[in-house]
Amino acid sequence: MFNLKALHRNKTVRYGVPMLLLVVGGSFGLKEFTQIRYDAQRHRKRLDPELEAQVNVKRQANILEEEYEKLQQVNLDEWKNIRGPRPWEDSREYQEQQRSSQSKIN
Structure with a gap:
């Protein structure tokens, strides 16, 4: 219980970890969305x-x-x-x- 409260009060855990997850997760999400875009362009141009x-x-x-x-x-x-x-x-x-x-x- 003491360790959980100490971690909750720690600024790195409170702000840093969510920010890191947002940046890393955002890059993976962006990769997927841009891949869809390029696949659609390639499919449209195919003759x-x-x-x-x-x-x-x-x-x-x-x-x-x-x-x-x-x-x-x-x-x-x-x-x-x-x-x-x-x-x-x-x-x-x-x-x-x-x-x-x-x-x-x-």
Whole structure:
């Protein structure tokens, strides 16, 4: 009886042990909940491997063809590299200089 009362009055047993149980138990609980989340995402994304391979091949071929068409339409002979303003430069002043130099060219 004396030992039980002494343990009940001890701050470590009274506050420390429940806190430790909460932290350790919470980590295990969180592990289970996050595992459910990732399992659900994996299950939702699952496709038939043959169908997935066909979709990926078609998607890549279409993207490459579209990009090739875009590159054919771009005129690279009139391209000019324009430097942006440095952090210590006034960006508005620099933009005005760029606009005035562009209007002189055109």
